[in-house]
Amino acid sequence: MNGFVVTVDGKSGSNEDGFYRAKVTEAEGEQGTSVRTESFVSNDGVLDVESVTTQYPGSAVVQRQVFVTNRSGRDVRITRSDPFHVTLAKADYTLDYFKSTNGLEFTPKSFPLRGTQVLQSTAGRSSKGRHPWFTLRDGQGGVLAAAVAWSGNWIFRFEPLQGQGYRITGGMNDWAFAKVLRPGETMESVPVLYAVVSEGGLDAISVEFGRWGKRFWYPENELSRSVPVAWNHWWPYEDNLINEDIFKANADKAAELGIEVCTLDAGWFGEPDPNCNDHLGWSETVDWVLKRGDWHKINTLRFPSGIAALSDYVHAKGMKFGIWCEIEALGVKADVNTTRPELPAKRDGSPLGYICLGNPEAQDWAFGVLERLIVEYKAEWLKLDFNLDPCAGCNRTDHGHGEGDGLYEHYKGYYELLKRLRAKYPEVYLENCSSGGLRIDLGLARHTHGAFLSDPDFTRHHLQLFWGATMMLHPSACFHFTWSQNVVHYASNVDKDPIKPDMARHKFDHIIRANMLNGFGVSYRLPELPDWAEARLGELIAFFKGTMRRFVGQADMHRLTDQTERWGGGDSWNAYLYVMEGAEEAMLCAFRLAGGEAERRIRLTGLDASATYAISWTDSGRVMEESGRALMEEGLLFEGLEEESSDVLLLRKKG
Template sequence: MGEGAGYVHQMNGFAVVANDRRYSEAEGLQRVEERAVTRPDGALEIKTVFAAGVRQIRVERYTVHYPGSAVVEQWLEIVNGSEGELKLTRIDTVQGTLAPGAYTLDYFMNHANGTEFIPVTCPLEGTKVLDCTAGRSSRLMHPWLTLRGAEGGVFACSVAWSGNWILRLEPEAGSLYRLSGGLHDWEFFKVLQPGGRMESVHILYAEMAEGGLNEISIEFGRWGKQFWYPSNAITEAVPAAWNHWWPYEDSAINEDVFKSNVDAAAELGLEICTLDAGWFGEPNPECNDHLGWSENVDWYLKRGDWHKINTIRFPSGIADLSEYVHSKGMKFGIWCEIEALGVKADLAALHPEYAALRDGEQLGYVCFGNPEARQWAFETLQHLIVDYKADWLKLDFNLDPKCGCNRTDHGHGDGDGLYEHYMGYYQVLTRIRELYPEVYLENCSSGGLRIDLGLAKHTHGAFLSDPDFTRHHLQLFWGASMMLHPSACYHFTWSQTIVHYDSNVDKDPIKPDMPLHKFDYMIRANMLNSFACSYRLPELPDWAQRRLGYHIGLYKSMLRKFVGEGDMHRLTGPTLRDGTGEQWNAYFYVMKERNEAVLFIFRLDGGDDERRTFRLQGLNETSVYELMYEDGGEYGKATGLALMEEGLSFELEPEASQIVYVRRMR
C-alpha cells in the first residue's frame, strides 16, 4: 500500500485512558504474559497481558487470526487490579501506523432513514474522523472504511458495534498516519470497582498487498460466512419471502387480508410470510391506524405490550395465523420492536424500572443494561417463538438513543448506559439463538440504520433500508456487500405502498402498460441478495403474477445458490439514488471451484451509453466456459482469459436487464 511492503504497520496497538492517564504498550504498560490457543473453529487466539505494576490497571489484548483469511479480530479486557476506583474515559481497541505513501479513503455516509450507503471516496489528507453519536451504528456513517494505496493493495477496518463508535485518521511526523478507534469516547465513561473488568468493542481489520475493493469485500464475505454469521436451515436455503408492510402498513392489515396474501404467496412459490407491525395492540377497530395518531389506541405509543393482540383485526389470534401459513407449506415470520417502549404502554406503568432515562426523561426504549429487563425481553421473544410458532423474527428499532440511559439503578453507571444496553441486547440474542437455533433473526432499524458486524454476529441477515426503489436498492447493495456477504443482505423489490412516499418515488411501480423488461429489471435487482417482496399479491395483474412466479422459480432453481455461496465481483462503480453515478450496474458471482458463475447486468434510466462491455473476474484463465443468456442472445463459449480481458458486450434499453449463466466446459 505504501512504499515497500505495502502493509499497515502495528495495527495491534491499543490505548486506554483511565483516571485521566493514558495507557498503552509504549505509555505505562509492560507486557507480562502471552499465550496462544487454537479454537474449535481453527482460529488462533492470542492473549497478551499488559500491566502497570502490581495491583494496578491490567489490559488483556485478544487478537484472533482466522485460518485461510486475512481478517483479524481484536478486542481488549480492562481489569482494575487496584484498591480504588478506575474511571475509564477512552478505549481505543486498535491503534496502528500506516506505511508512508498516498492513500485513497473510502467510506459510507448516511444522513437519515432512506439515505443509507452514500459512498465517499477522497484522498487521505489532514485529520479525518469517522464516527457515530446517534446511538445507532449506521445512523450517520457506516462503521467501515477502506484505504487503497497508490501502488496497489487495500486495507479495511470495521467496528463491530451497534452503538456509538469512532475511527480516527491523524497525521504524524514523518508523513505517517495513525489509525485508532473503537468505542466512541463522547459522553462515555465507565467506573470499575476493584476487581472489576470491562470488555471493549471488537474491531475487525484486514490488509491485502494486492487487489482493491472487490478483493477485500470478498475476503470479508468469505470470512463472515465461515466464521462470523450464525447459520441455520433458513440461511442455508436463502429463501424467497413476502412481508405485508408497505402495501398495507398498520392501518389496512387484518386476518383476512393476510390470509389472502398467504394463499397467493403459496401459489407463487414463496417460502416465508411475515406479519409486520400492526398485529398487536388494544382490541379496538381504530387501533393500528398509526396515521391517525390517536393517543388512546395508536400502537406506536403502546410498543412494549407484545402480549396484546388487536382481536378486532385478528379475531382468531396470531397462533391461528401462524398455523395457516404452516399449513400452506411456508414459514411464519413476525415483527417486534423488542427494545422500544411506548409512552402509553402498560409495560411503562407496570415496570417503570425497565425504562431508559436520561436526566430523568424517557428515551423511548427498554434499557437492557437492567438484568430484569433482559429477562423480560428474552421471555417475550420466547413467547413469539413458542406460542406463535414463529420461524422468523423481524427485530426493529426506530429511535436514536444517542448517549443512552444514565440512571444508576439498572446495574450500570451514569456514563456507560448505552454500552451496557448493547451488551445486554447481544446477550438476549445469544440466548434466543442457543435455545432456538433454527429461528431466523432479521436485523432491522428504521430500515438500515444499524448495520454493523456486531449485530451480524448475532442475527442472520440485515434489512438494508425502508425505501426500495430499484436505483436506491442498487446503491444499497453495492455498499452493504462491502462488509457483508450478499446472502446476509435482505431487502424488498420495489414495493407497492399504501400512500405516496417521496422516498420511494412511486406509490405503485407496477403499471398496467408496463413493458415486461422493466418489470424484470425491478424484480431481478433484488435477486442479488436474499430475495423478498412486499406487494398486494392477490391484486397483482395476471401478467405480473405469472412473471413474478416465474422469477421466484428462477431464483429458487438457478440463482440463489450463487447468492448463498458465491464470491461477488462488482464490475462497475456505484449508482446513486439521486440519479448520478454509474448508469449501468454489473455484478458477477463465481462459485468456489470456478466451475459456475452468473452475471447480472442492469441498465438504469438516464445516460446516453446504450452499449457497454464488461470484463469478468475470478475465472480460470485456461478453462473454456459456455454462456447462456436468460433473455435470449447468442449462445457462445470462450476461455476464461478472453472473458476477463475482452469481456462481454451488451446493448439494452433503459431499465432493462440481462442474466448470463457461465459454466465451465473443460
Template sequence: MSFAVAYDGKLYVGDADFKLVDQKIQIHQEFKQNLSIWMDGALKVNLYSIEYDCGVNEKWMEIINVSSRNVTINRADSLYVTVEQPYCELLYFTSGWGKEFSPACRALHDSFELRNLKGRSSADFYPWFALLDSRGHILSASVAWSGNWVFRFEKVGNGYLISGGLSDKDFEKSLKPGEMMVCPRVIIVEADNFDLDEMANKYIRWGRKYWYPSNSISRDLSVEWNHWWPYEDIDINEEIFKANVDKAAQMGIQVCTLDAGWFGPSDKYSRWYDVRGDWEMVNSVRFSSGIRALADYVHEKGLKFGIWCEIEALGEKAALRFNHPEFEARRDGKSLGYICFGNPEVQEWAFRMLDRIVTEYTCDWIKLDFNLDPGAGCNRIDHGHGEGDGLYEHYMGYYRVLARLRERHPELLIENCSSGGLRMDLGIMRNAYNTYVSDPDTPLHDLQLFWGATLILAPNVCLHWPWSHSRTDKEGKAPYPPLDLVNQRIDKAILDCYVRIGMLNWFGYSHKLAELPEYVFERLKYHVEFYSRYIKPFVAEADLYRLCGQTLREDCLPIKEGSPHLVDNTIWGKAGDRWSAFQFVMPDKNKSVLFVFRMHNSETTRRLKLKGLEPDATYVLTFNDRGERLVAKGQELMEEGLVFDYLAEENSEVVFIRKI
C-alpha cells in the first residue's frame, strides 16, 4: 500500500515520486507499527501503518513542509492501493435523516467515487465500503473522519486503483515552512469467503480493544431514559421530568437524560433550535429550581444525570451570535449556523462552557448533538485557518475539545449524536463512548440500522431505543409513527418483539413513563431487568453473526447498479428480509444468545443455521418464550440449524446457548 499527495496543483504518488529515506519498525506483543519516511524536494511524509493482532490495519500520514516556501496541499490520500482483480462488486450504504444505512451494491465495470460533501461524515454516505471479488475476498476500509471524505475506485488495466481519505473537493491547506498536516486515519480490514461477519467482527474486536474510550458507565451499558420524543422541547418541564425520574427509578433504569428544552430565555414557548449557543442561560419558566436542583433530585433517586448540548451550533436568536460575532463560521460572507472550532478562541470557549455545564450540574452523561450540514466549511481568514481548510481545522479543533473534556472528566459519558446518525464515524468514536444511530426507531428501521451499523461499529457503542412515543403536534402529525403505550392497547408478545430489538445494542427508553398503564410499566420494567441481567455481557463482549439478510424499511429499496450478483440476493433479496436474526457468541464460544424476529409480510417458517460455535462441542439451548430445552452438537446447529415455525408476525424469540 502506498500514498498520494497533491500539492501546488500536481499529484505525487508514493514510491514513484518520493524517496524512502528511513524506516522504523516497532514490534509489540499485540501489534506492529511501521513508520516509513519519504522525501521529495518540498515535503517530508511520515507514513504510519499499524498491523493489529485482530486482523486490522490502521494507516495515516503526516505531511511536513521542509522547503523554504509555502506549499499548498490539495489532496492527501492515506489509502492508495491496487487490486489486481478484473471483476469486483462494491457494497456501501447511503444515508439521510431517517434513512440511515440504506444498502447499495454496484458492479464496478467502470471507475466510481464515493464522496461525502455535506460536512458531516454520514450525511449522504457512510465512510465505509466493502469490495468483493470473484474469489470471495473482501477488502474493506473506513475513514476515521467526521467531515468530508472520498473513496475512488479507478479502473486500471486488469484491476482497480483504490485511493481516498480526506476529500479533496473544495479543500486546500497552505503549509508554511516547518508546518505539519496530520491526515485522517484509514482503517483497513480483509476477509474471505464473502464472509461479512468475519470482516465485521474484526472491526468490532479491534474497536473494543484498541479504539473506543471506556469508563464505568460505558462498561456497564447503563440503561437510559431520555424524554425527547414524548416531551419534545416546549413539552418538558421540571415537574414532568421529576415524575418520570420517579418511575425510571422504580423500573431499574440507571440514567435520566435531559434533552433539548432546558436552556435559553425564560419563555415557555422558546424553541431550542433558535437559541442554541446560550448554554449559560436556563429556562426558569420550565425549570424554576434550576438544573443543579434537578440533577440533585436524580442523584437522590440513585440514578445518573445526563444533559443535551449542541456546543457547535449557533441559533439565529442566540445571544452568542451577537456577543461573539468573531466565533461564527461563515462562507463567502454567509452564516453557516455554527461556530468555527478552527478558531482557537472558540475551542477555549467551548471547553470552558462544557466543563462548566458538567461541573455545575454534576452531569454523568452529556449528549453532544450537531443538527446542520457545514458543507465545505468556514472560509474566513481571521480564525487561524485558511480559505480552503476551515472544515478540516473545525474537526481537528472539535476532536481536541473532546479529548480535553475526557481528560478533565474521565467518568463522564460523552454521547455522539448528529440529527440521529448523520455524523457517525470512527473519527468521532475515538472520543465518544457511544453514538446515537438514528432519530426514528420504528421496528423495521431499527433492524435495518443494526444490521448495517455493526458491520463497522461494535453493538456496545451503538445507542438506540426501541420504538418510542414520538410527539404529535396539534394536527396529529409526528416525525415518524409513534408507539403510544399510554393510550393504545398492545399485545404482550408484540411489545416484547419491539423492545427486544432495542436490546441488540445499548438500550434505553423514550416513553411517558409516568403515564403508562400498570401492565405496560411492569412489562417494560421486566425488560430492563432481563437486559441488565442476561444480555449486557453479550452486547459488551461477544462476536456478532447475522443469520438473515438485512431487514429494510418499507420505503427503502436496495440500490443495485451494474447487475451485481456475487452476494446481492443473499443479503437483501428484492426488498429486504422480513425475518431477522442475530447471534451473539462469546469469545471463548462457551455461551451464545440468539435473537429471532419475524416481522410482517414474512413467510411462516425459517430455518436458521447458527454460526461461531465449536463443531465438536455439545450445547444446551433454552428457548426463553417457548420454554423448551434442546441438546445438540455445534456442527449440527451450524449445518442443519433450527426451524422456527411457531412465531406469529411481529413476534420474537430469545434462545440461550451454553456449552456443556
C-alpha cells in the first residue's frame, strides 16, 4: 500500500509505471513513529517524488503522503498528486461511505463494490456531498478504511482491473486544480490515513482510528481533556433575539446548573442598529451577514456594555467564555472589501465570499482578529464557522498562489493560522463548525479540539451522526447540542420545543443522555425551563461531570448496535460501550428508540474474557456479576425499557 499517482503536464505516472525507485530510507519520526521514504525519479528525469509512509507505534493506522519536486530547468504543471494507490487482488467487497449535506450529515450508503466508483467532493468543503472516508469489508470481519486528511476537495477512485481485483487511488481532487512548480520547487500532497484489520469489522476499525487520534493526532489542552459542559445561545435566540440581558440571565442559570462554558454565538457582531442582527431581511443595508469581515464592529444597542464586560460577567460566575466567529467569511458590504482589497478571494474577478488565506497578508489579518477575541474579550473557546462553498476557489494571481491552486493554498493557510493560534494561545479551545458538520475531516481534526456534528440535533439524528462520526473520530473530538429549543419550527429539527410540560422523565433523560456520549453542549432558554426539567438537567450534568466524561474523554468506544437513521430507518436500539485501558472498568449506554422492540440482547466487546465484572444500573440501582466471556458471548438482556428511554451501566472488574 505504498504507491502514488502523479500527473505532470498532462502525463500520468505512478510507482508502477513512469518512475524508477532511486533509494529507500528508514528513520524514526516524532512520537516514536517509523518513517519510510521511497525516492523515485521519473523516467524523463523531470520529477523527483518522495513517497513517505508513516507508521504509528501500536496502531494499525498508517499515513501516506508524497512530495513532488521539479528537478528540470523549466516550469512544470502538476494536476494530480495521489498519495494513496492500492491494488487489491480480489473484488468481493462491500463499500461503505456517508453522504452529507447541511442537516443530512453521515447518511449511510453501502453496496457491493461493482464497476468503477468515485467518491468525491467538489464543493470546496470536505463534507459537502460525502464525508472524506470509506470502508471496504470482505465479509469475514476484515476491513480496509481510508480517510483524506483535507478540508477542501478530495477524491477516491475505485477501478476494476482486468480479470479480478481493484485499483484504488485517492487524495486531493484533481478537478479544477493545477499547481505550477518552478525549477527546484516542491509540492506537498495532502495526507491520506488508512488502516486494515483482519477481524472485528467496523467496530474494530473505528476503535483503531479513535485510539490513534487521541494518542497521535488531535491537539489537546486542559479544557479539551476535561470534556467540558457548554451552553450556546444560538437555537433558542439565534441572532435577532439575543442581547446582553438575556445572555446574562442564561449565564446565571448555567452557573447554577454546573455548566462550565458559555458561548456567545452569531448576534454579537454588526452595526449598532436594532435590525442588524436579523439576517432574514429586515434591512439589507445593515444585515450583519453582509458585513462579515468587519469583526471590530459590535451591535452596541444589543450589547451596550460591550463584549469584554459580558466575558467578565461569565468569568465572575466561575465559567469560561466562548465566542463565535466566521473568520474566513467576507460579506459584500464589509468595509474590509475596500480597506483591504488584497484580501478577498475572487474567481475570474467575481468575489467568492471569503478571505483567501493563501495570501500571507490575509493570514496575518485573520490572526489579529482572533487574537483580539482572545485577549480583549478573554475568550477561552472560539467557535470557528464557515457557511459557504468555495468550490474551485480563488484564482487571483496576486496572493502568492497561481490560477489553479488557490483553494489548496487557502486550506494550507488556514491550517497555518490555526497552528499559529495554538502555539501562542495553547489553552484556547477551537471548535470546528461549517454549516453544522460540512467540514468534518482529519485535516481540521489535526488543528482543532472538537468538530460540531450538525445544525439539527433531534435525538435520532444525533445518534445517526454520532455513530457515523466516530468511525474516524474519538467521541471526545465530537461536539453537539442536545435536542434544542428553537425560535421557530424547523422541519429539519422535527419539533420547536422538545421539552413538554407533561414529559415523562425517561424521555427527557433519553434526549440529554444521547448527547452525553460525546462533547456535551446544550442550547436552551435556561431561565424558562420548567422546574422539574431544570432540576433533572442539573442532576444529569452532575452525573456527566462526576462519572461519564472520564469515559468519554479517555476510553475506547465500541458500537454494539448498527447505525440508526434520522427518519426512522436503521437500528431501533443503540448501545455504546466505553472501555478503559486494561478493561478494568467500562460504561455501557443503551437507548431504546421509538419503534424499538421491547427486549434486546446486546453482546459486549473489548472486555477481559477471564475476569468477572460487577455491573450496576444507574437508574434502577440493580446490581449483578457476570464474567467477561459471558458478557461478550451471551450478552446482556435489556427489558422493561420504554420507548425513547435509556440507561447507563457501570462495569468494574472484580478482584
